[in-house]
Amino acid sequence: MRTIGLIGGLSWESTVIYYQIINQRVRERLGGSHSANSLIWSVDYTTVEDLIFADRWEEVSTLLVDAGRKLEDLGADVLLICSNTFNRVADQVAQTSSVPVLHIVDAVGAGVRARGMRKVGLLGTRFTMEEPFYRDRLAAQGFEVVVPEREQRELIHRVIFDELVRGVLKESSRNAYAQIIADLANDGAEGVVLGCTEIELLIDESYSGIPVFPSARLHAEAAANFALAPESAHRLMAAGSPSDWST
Template identity: 80%
Template structure:
């Protein structure tokens, strides 16, 4: 089994999902009391949040690449940037490492493709919904990506940064997200990607008219499968 290196703290609330799902999948595959060989480098979220809002992505890249190198030096055989927004620098992390880096958008894209969906909605931070680094990577898997209108994008972005990354879960926000997802479904989305790892803490398929694709869970499952593959 390869040791999995998690670059987490992006935020730590969703890094918990990664640790839980990876260990659950390893135990399911191997049985008994098995768990994953894993390492976590958890960054101070305020530090990186300040950098992205100041558009200092080069510094984010350097910080996360350094975390990847440290995890590799400790024995990680595969790396994950545990975030959709911060996957903007995943390729930089990969260039700094000599072990594979599993991109979250590829894990999500493979799941969409496996389900035969041709058009999906995307919720996430404004960076993820509006910038090409994530949407283009998804589109390369062969399906169309829809995002909400501007005001709805702003609402989703605000809830993520003002509530979810701080561990705040509000019923009013859950209802708002459900309405936004219903609107994407009305526009033809066959499913909706929860393209911020914290969103799956707030909402689930019981709240929505279409299937959800939870990015943190899919990324973690891909990591467990890769680690067990040899």
């Protein structure tokens, strides 16, 4: 079994999902009391939050590259950035790493492809919904991506940073998100990507009229699959092919 390195604390509320899902998946696959070989380097979230709001992404990159190197030095065979927004610097982390970096968008894309969908809605931080790094990577996999209207994007963004990363779950916010998903469905979305790892703490398919793709869960499952994959599949995944990530 390969060792999984998690760059977490982005926020720790959703990093918990990664640790739980990875270990559950390994136990399901191997049986008994098996669990994953894993490492977590958890950063102080306020530090990185301040940087992204100041548009100091080079410093974010430096911080996460350093976290990745520390995990690699400790024995990680694969790295994950436990956040959608912070995968904005995943390429920089990958360029300085000698082990694969599993990109969250590729894990999401594999999940969407497995359901046979072509048009999906995207919820996330303002950075994720409005900047090209996320939408373009999904589009490159053959999907049409739609985002909510501007006022709705602002509401989604505010709830993430004022509530979800602090562990605050409000019914009013859950209802607002459900209405936004309904609007995306009316715009032709066949499913919706929960493109912020904290959103799946608030909402799931029971609040949605269309399928949801929980990014943290999909990313964590991809990591478990990578850790347990035979060498042939491992080489494909390490090369950046997400085709077997959902197996």
